[in-house]
Amino acid sequence: MNLIKILKEEDIPKKYVDTPIGELIRYHNFNMPFxxxxxxxxxxxxxxxxxxQLNMPPNFAYIIRTGGGNLRYSEFKVSYAIAIGRIKYIVLFGHNNCGMVNLVSKREDFVNGLCELAGWTRERAEEHFMNFATMYEVDNEIDFVVNESERINAKYPGIEVVPLFYNIDDNLIYFIQY
Structure with missing residues (x-):
């Protein structure tokens, strides 16, 4: 899989130019006026x-933010945006240096943080981590967002679902070629 940097209008794949996906790219990467x-x-x-942090106008998008961009436990919200909000396009973002990658390696910091900051017992914090870490862990940001996009697309075949990549080093949106 390759990341495609979008620096000019011609870099936007033709099928997305006249869609909200193209508009999102223009707002964020090109600072198009809102x-x-x-x-x-x-x-x-x-x-x-x-x-x-996406640069886009008010009222332009429904936004669901979850660890790793995992929508598996937000499907009712997705259904709401489609059925009630009448949206026809979904973009899912992965990003570099995601904290959900290799989550198991953060176990001790996670447990200690809940004990120190939230007042939890060590046993409770450990149990909490063990019950949920595997549900949210991401092996690879790009593979995950592509697979999650394909899963959402299979569930909602009439909706255009596109995986994108947010590079935190340059704050630009990239297309994923797969």
Whole structure:
């Protein structure tokens, strides 16, 4: 899989140029002036990581932020955005240096943080980590977002679902060629 850097209009794949996906790219990567929107045009699924900040206008998108951009436990929200919000496009973002990659290696820091900051007992914090870490761990950011996009697309075949990559080093959106 390759990342395609989008630096100019011609870099946007033709099938997305006249869609909300193309608009999102223009807003974020090219600083296109914001239009006004009364309703959401797109659903954005992305990691909760504070380093990921999209440049887009108010009311442009529904946004679901979860660890690693994993929408597996947010499907009702996805269904709501489609059925009630009438969106036809979903973009899922992976990003580099995601904290959900190799989550098991962060076990001790996770447990200690809950004990020190949340006042949890060590036993409770360890049990919490063991019950949930495997549900949220990501092996590889790009593979995960491509697989998650394919899973969501299979569930909602009438919706365009596109995996994208947010590079926290240059704050640009990239397409994933797979």
């Amino acid at each position: 239009k006004e929107y009364d309703t959401a045009q797109i659903l954005v699924g992305m990691c909760m990581d504070n380093r990921n």
